[in-house]
Amino acid sequence: EIRKVLAETLPFISVSEFAKQYFGKSASWLHQRINGNEVHGKSATFTDSEMNTLANALKDVAAKLNKAASIFAV
Template identity: 45%
Template sequence: MELIDKIFPSAEMKAEFQQYESLQTDGQREAFFSDLQSKFASESKEEHAERVNKALEAGQNAVEELHSLIILKQLESVSPYISLAEISRKYFGKSRGWLSQRLHENPVRGKIMKLKPDEVKTLQTALIDIADKLRNTAMSLSFT
């Protein structure tokens, strides 16, 4: 699923965004916004309320998507050294692919799977536990 499909809750919003993205000059962008303002000024209160709600939903979707990308980016530096399959099994009690599916937002039975806030906290706890184990093991090593 494309990022634009994840963020914008309506086809109209997607189309407006794509139209704006295609504009190349400040004049074109100003004309685009002027046309939108005219369109919005002629809306009924109900249409305006619906558009505002969809804009809020798009904002929330963008925040959630950014949060997911941040988690993946943060794990990037340590993922070669840890087993996501083992973390999934030991800390979540789930199958080896469960955590990877959620980190990469893979669809499962038609539904996009994401980490919930409490699962992010569990992942954080797991990484801290692993870091402590690594530190303790490193400190116990000796050359005697």
């Protein structure tokens, strides 16, 4: 489900930098949760707090992109 929602966005984000900046974690940690990989015998998921962090991080990236776009708009 998370992977589907982020399918159009992920190619444009440095997952490594995103994971480090917003979660203080590695890219593999983020990929495990996005993909629902099995870790230590159970499916890796985001906690409610991490889902909130993900939502806020995406909003922050969107705001930065919008700011840059507005500078170049004629």
